[in-house]
Amino acid sequence: MTKIKICGLKRPEDVAMVNQYRPDYAGFVLAPGKRQVTPAQAAALVRALLPEICPVGVFVNAPEELVCGLVETGTIRAIQFHGRETEEEITRMKHRFPDVPVIRAVSMKQGHELRRWDASDADYLLLDAGNGGTGHTFDHSLITQAGIIRKPWFLAGGMRPDTVQEAVASFLPFGIDCSSGVETEGWKNPVKIRKMIENVRGFVSLKKEM
Numbered sequence: 766m767t768k769i770k771i772c773g774l775k776r777p778e779d780v781a782m783v784n785q786y787r788p789d790y791a792g793f794v795l796a797p798g799k800r801q802v803t804p805a806q807a808a809a810l811v812r813a814l815l816p817e818i819c820p821v822g823v824f825v826n827a828p829e830e831l832v833c834g835l836v837e838t839g840t841i842r843a844i845q846f847h848g849r850e851t852e853e854e855i856t857r858m859k860h861r862f863p864d865v866p867v868i869r870a871v872s873m874k875q876g877h878e879l880r881r882w883d884a885s886d887a888d889y890l891l892l893d894a895g896n897g898g899t900g901h902t903f904d905h906s907l908i909t910q911a912g913i914i915r916k917p918w919f920l921a922g923g924m925r926p927d928t929v930q931e932a933v934a935s936f937l938p939f940g941i942d943c944s945s946g947v948e949t950e951g952w953k954n955p956v957k958i959r960k961m962i963e964n965v966r967g968f969v970s971l972k973k974e975m
């Protein structure tokens with residue numbers, strides 16, 4: 766079944782919403798921006814998160830000690846690199862924390878570096894529109910043009926409940942990631958989260974019935 770990551774949780778209410786609708790992953794942004802949480806806030810939010818939802822720390826060029834600290838304290842169980850982190854940094858993380866999945870975001874524009882990251886030690890790729898959390902979609906024909914992607918990958922960038930089924934049907938990604946598309950006026954919206962999850966999972970059961 767297609768996995769779902771809801772990203773950019775920053776309030777206890779957001780955690781209550783995902784606990785109710787149960788995506789596979791919950792993202793906490795430890796990077797400057799409107800969804801940023803501090804390590805202490807992330808730890809408190811994760812304490813309230815159901816254990817079956819995997820907490821992902823999202824980083825943009827963060828000091829390695831910050832990333833390692835959040836893993837070592839059990840605050841996050843997966844690492845998402847969304848900045849200019851290198852292959853070497855990914856390799857170091859995998860040596861230090863072999864059981865902690867590393868997700869590498871790839872900015873999908875002309876001249877993207879999908880091949881480079883597909884050959885890295887990352888466990889997953891996350892194909893996104895650019896800086897992250899913008900709500901913008903990228904040109905999906907770049908995925909088709911790229912050919913076979915070896916690693917499991919998440920489709921991100923402007924995913925919305927009303928359009929997500931078409932995206933899943935077209936590319937059968939390992940997972941869908943979304944943030945802006947499940948918000949209203951900058952706040953996570955429980956109805957949109959429910960619809961997003963229903964639509965992604967509903968698509969799979971429809972496929973199975975055929």
Ligand SMILES: O=C(O)c1ccccc1NCC(=O)[C@H](O)[C@H](O)COP(=O)(O)O
Pocket residue numbers: 771772773792794796797798799800801823824825847893896897898899900901921922923924942943944945946
């Ligand atoms: O969400 C953010 O504010 C953010 C800031 C800096 C780096 C990454 C960020 N988000 C990462 C994500 O995984 C988002 O869910 C992904 O970019 C898709 O966002 P959206 O297009 O808003 O659905």
